[in-house]
Amino acid sequence: MPDGFVSRSLQRLRNAMSALGVPVDTSKQIRQQLEECARNVGGEVSTRLRAARLAETYLGLDDAARHEFLRIIALEFGPDPVAVATAHQSYQAAIGTDAQWDAEAQLRRAVRSDRLRILTQFNAIPQGVKFLVDLRADMLRYLKDDPQLAALDRELESRLSAWFDVGFLELQRITWNSPAALLEKLIEYEAVHEIRSWTDLKNRLDSDRRLYAFFHPRMPLEPLIFVEVALTDHLADNIQTLLDEHAPVFDAKRADTAIFYSISNTQTGLRGVSFGNFLLKRVVDDLKRDFPKLKTFATLSPIPGLVRWLRQHPEKLGELAGAPLTYSIDALASGDWQEHKEDLQTLHEALPRLAARYLMEARHNGKPYDPVARFHLGNGARIEKINWCADTSSKGLQQSFALMVNYLYDPDDIEENVEAFACDTRIAVSPVVRRLAKR
Amino acid sequence: MPDGFVSRSLQRLRNAMSALGVPVDTSKQIRQQLEECARNVGGEVSTRLRAARLAETYLGLDDAARHEFLRIIALEFGPDPVAVATAHQSYQAAIGTDAQWDAEAQLRRAVRSDRLRILTQFNAIPQGVKFLVDLRADMLRYLKDDPQLAALDRELESRLSAWFDVGFLELQRITWNSPAALLEKLIEYEAVHEIRSWTDLKNRLDSDRRLYAFFHPRMPLEPLIFVEVALTDHLADNIQTLLDEHAPVFDAKRADTAIFYSISNTQTGLRGVSFGNFLLKRVVDDLKRDFPKLKTFATLSPIPGLVRWLRQHPEKLGELAGAPLTYSIDALASGDWQEHKEDLQTLHEALPRLAARYLMEARHNGKPYDPVARFHLGNGARIEKINWCADTSSKGLQQSFALMVNYLYDPDDIEENVEAFACDTRIAVSPVVRRLAKR
């Protein structure tokens, strides 16, 4: 174990804690407690208690001290390279014999570190699962500038993946009868179209709306991901209309179309643990049971990467639009053009084409550049329709010149689309959008 | 990968399935499906569906076919030794550099096998967790004669340990108002003192009794472990009295003693995943809140290993009893001596001493030979009292000459006892029993 790492970390933690007024010896105690956790001294009950106290200590630390705390775990409680080497040798020697299988298990044990044992024990505090999810959110921030946390992060991600296996998640419909403490979280977490007030929220829970979330049994008032659905009779093409609190309520019994107009992941600390596609699948099942007339399942989605990508590739603006544009990116994003009636027709042709081509062509590491496109296309949807002036909010203009897109989930095509996308990143596109892109 | 293993297994699975009338090609299909599961072909949704179908196939197999099914997973989907070697080399080379942490994560990934991915996907069927617990119970049976399943078993145990972390378990008090479907399980699972009828069960749920169980959120009507408690005013010394349905009900508000008279683990498939000590800890907390006058927490426990051990060491009979006995082990286990009044006084001295010495001295691998003693002493209890003629049922006589023992959980001593037991297997014993053993 490279001792330099640790002692420096320890020193910094000591400094950080003493700056917080924590007695100088505490960091030494922390290290000692971590060791006791790792060694499992005493009964499991007391080990858990100790871990719980340590977790509470963590919550009292500031950001710098938390970083050092995690570094101590990461650097000091990893596997022992010598033991790993030994186990590896025995394993390779045993291949093909009956001893192979025990040797394999031994190697796996040698590779397993005490880090995870320590973290898992934190689970003993009330709301322990949420604690670990939030701890990982901290870690992901530190990780950007501190690659030495990588192994610890990977171990925690792997454990969280086990705990948040979709088999454990509960789909719940959220209504105006749900606890206020839960609804308040929706207001806080909504990441796509801000919920402006309790009235706005109530409107999104009206009889022509549905809101579903996934929950973990040990985080009962914490939605992990939620989706907002509008029941309607057409492919919704404008988000302001959809969110208008004064719009008449649609008779849900007549609905043939379900529009997923907002999907929000809420827990940064669960990055890499995926359950979005299961959510949509189960929401579709639930909606079908309640509304047998539903035929069309589609989104009304933002195009969050469009402007960002154009700024990186400004030369593409005219090329993708199909014609030189008299507006700069900034001018388009400002929305002033909405006042220039004479330009509207041109833009009405150019901007949707621009978006269609962007969605079909812009890539990063071989996958669609646009994160929302990546999510829905990966889940088996197809690009169905580009909507002009669909989100004229400031955010909508800045992100995508007020354009939005419908992704269509056609149950008959989903599997094939998933396959085609997974194998050679083929993107499913409706004939209309294909034509638009070609023109 | 030792191909011989697999093809033989496959052949046997094929034979087993064809014996069941399953078309010959099915085993090939199973292998193919397992491969698809492992490779994660298609969307996660469809992968899960495929795994679910496979799990249902498993449920339809007979024992021999299940064994071969598991062998295929164990032998064919392990880690790739070559890839492991490469990753190991990189890891050792990177020690001490910044690349160490990524290399460690890479090595861990190489060691991880596809087996677990396959098994975890089975979780997608309804009651998937219970399915995997039962699958492990199958595996533990096959494992006795088939060491090649060891690595797979260890991996599944490790995953089950993650899922059944005590942080996820719910302590529930079970009463006569609990669902009949749940109570029925208690009747089925009770392992210490058989529940003979619904009336017997109702008596164990009366106002002077408590019954607690741990549940996992995804196995709602399946107790994992449960403990039966009698509230009383003395150290109960006879199980027949305790279970007498016609005995008057004790006024629980006056109780100062809680007797844990039966603890049953229910899920064979969770062997190695421990939560017994947490159960007792939390039950004690719950009882203290409801009955602040409670001072004594103790068990009335069987001594299941006594006669078994004596049969292995017949020479110890007289030695431990402190005097030569005129009865053979068989005679003592038959209980006929109960009719011979003239011998009772001698036996009343000799048998308790025998038991005391057995509990203190008989070891296996350095730990107490008696499994119940091992459990309670490991949890911090002490041997408090030996009870003569305490379980005169046929089972009680056969196991331990009708003797039973009280283990005492004294909150002030638990931690110290745990520590002493863990470090040098020192066994805590009350003065009374110590004197009894010495005489």
Place this chain on the structure above:
Amino acid sequence: MPDGFVSRSLQRLRNAMSALGVPVDTSKQIRQQLEECARNVGGEVSTRLRAARLAETYLGLDDAARHEFLRIIALEFGPDPVAVATAHQSYQAAIGTDAQWDAEAQLRRAVRSDRLRILTQFNAIPQGVKFLVDLRADMLRYLKDDPQLAALDRELESRLSAWFDVGFLELQRITWNSPAALLEKLIEYEAVHEIRSWTDLKNRLDSDRRLYAFFHPRMPLEPLIFVEVALTDHLADNIQTLLDEHAPVFDAKRADTAIFYSISNTQTGLRGVSFGNFLLKRVVDDLKRDFPKLKTFATLSPIPGLVRWLRQHPEKLGELAGAPLTYSIDALASGDWQEHKEDLQTLHEALPRLAARYLMEARHNGKPYDPVARFHLGNGARIEKINWCADTSSKGLQQSFALMVNYLYDPDDIEENVEAFACDTRIAVSPVVRRLAKR
């Protein structure tokens, strides 16, 4: 107030209580407490407390003392005839003027007695509603020989009718997942076909069965009335077959027929408060929702009055059977004829005809003599089919020579049948049974 009544009752209550060892003054205290209850002395809170204490006193009394207790309430706390006369005079004088409505309310108040106020206050003890229902069950027993309780009984019945208005009742489906304490009540209350064991009960809750009950929100584990339903594909004609624990389970999804094979009222104290017809109506609605293929809703019912009525009218035996019978009523009820194969054909014709004619003709106060017939015909069912050797239990033979009957609830005819039965007690009969009766 006729003082003699009261003082005699009081004396008897005093005697009864002193016989129970209750101090002599208690009955005086009871009277005083009743008076305080009636006068509402002190705050409502303390009045309730006093009533609660009184209610608990009642529970400690034996039958004779309870009777006297109720007599005191009945006789001493009735309305004041003088006040009633005055209010009545004012009322009649005010008819046709604006003062009429107040006068009417005043008269109603004068007629209202303190008895109900006293009884209602008993409601304050935990399980107060159940207490009053049970108190009325006591009263109905005493009432048979004591007409002086009539007014009190009528007042209590009226209040219970208000409390048990069907608008307040909850329909619940009972399953094997219901609390054991509730299931135990079913075993206790089943009045038609005894539930012999928990296994028998479990069979009646299997996937091809349904069991529904009405509950009152303040008597949560007390079913008021329950109905047992078999889902099947034909008009069930034999109760032993239906209750056979070893019979294969029918695939409920294929069911087109729901057989109501047992309906039990559980609370004697609610006599006169009717909710049976609502139960069937709501059960039919619930079944239709779960099993859209259901077409036929019918009962398999006993004919509990048949033999009783024949014993009162022995001359009818041959007449209704359509031919002289070589068996006496006793011989038929003994079931010995089942062994005489040579008579079976004759009886197979005669007995069903006898039952058909009995159901159509035997009357009491103009209504069907048979209580089960009265219930179902009043609810709009028709006599559909007579079943020979349908209940060969001892009870079935003794009641109705092993005959049973299907009543059919045809949604299209129910209203018309109810009307016809209510107006001129016209009984709906299927063509088959009509023909049988004519032959």
Place this chain on the structure above:
Amino acid sequence: MPDGFVSRSLQRLRNAMSALGVPVDTSKQIRQQLEECARNVGGEVSTRLRAARLAETYLGLDDAARHEFLRIIALEFGPDPVAVATAHQSYQAAIGTDAQWDAEAQLRRAVRSDRLRILTQFNAIPQGVKFLVDLRADMLRYLKDDPQLAALDRELESRLSAWFDVGFLELQRITWNSPAALLEKLIEYEAVHEIRSWTDLKNRLDSDRRLYAFFHPRMPLEPLIFVEVALTDHLADNIQTLLDEHAPVFDAKRADTAIFYSISNTQTGLRGVSFGNFLLKRVVDDLKRDFPKLKTFATLSPIPGLVRWLRQHPEKLGELAGAPLTYSIDALASGDWQEHKEDLQTLHEALPRLAARYLMEARHNGKPYDPVARFHLGNGARIEKINWCADTSSKGLQQSFALMVNYLYDPDDIEENVEAFACDTRIAVSPVVRRLAKR
């Protein structure tokens, strides 16, 4: 039955309905339906259905038509005076004989009208209880100018009293985890200190607050009455401080005082049905269980009648204040004096004395004039302390010159206070306030 009444009502209902575009014949149909309801034609199931339809008709009517609808019920379905006279005669004749008790029941039946039967049947619609409560709220409005509704109102009140017997009510603690739909009702119903926003509401549900409500099992999201409690360590003397959202949260575990600072009745239609005193009793019990250190239970209450009463008795202003005041009632109610520091000392003496004397002396029909004083004194509280500048909101100034009062509930004195108040309206007053009033 005075036919003129009815036909005129019918005509007006007809006009009202035709003005609403309802076909002319509907009112005739309504009358006919009411008659069918009253006569109970057909099965109970269809009667209920008919009543349900009628109830829905009612909901569609405007105020004038509803009034006429109720008049028809009130005037046309009352008891038959001739039948009443006959039953009364039989009753008086039977006094002292065994026939008395039946005769009494007969008279009671004759006096009972069909009105209640009709109204009760309305209970069959979903939310039927709430419907009847709201219908009574309508009726109470019409009743002010229409005494002919008196008898109907009294009958409905009596039935609602039976249904809302405190034995049926459920005390629930309401928290931030309660359904938003329920919390929204609190915002709507709060009658004392307006809830200004969801943040204000959340503050009132914080860990140093409690909010309790009574519910009826058939009106699940409708609080009947609710009380807001602050847990603190002193007799709170200022409502703005208490409701300050930015005030630090008090550590409830340290609380020795519970302040009831707002009590709101929510259902106008339940006027005359009392449960306020039970609410306080049960809230006190619940608080004591959760916070054993609580010693003082008191209110911080408005004095809503003070200024109103002074305006009726302007001559009392100086007299009660103990000295001539230089401010008029209007000037005091405007609150301008708060700026005149030189007058504050005088007012600080005069105004509390004025309030103390008002509370002790101002009467209406022998009872305290002030409605809040009447409520708490009737429940056994005493006037504990007058608080100066305790509610400086506009409403507080207009009602009571910003004065508020603490009523103290001392468990030891409650019963005696209730008794003294009930018998001769003696008002309990603390020594401090008594001295203040004397000075």
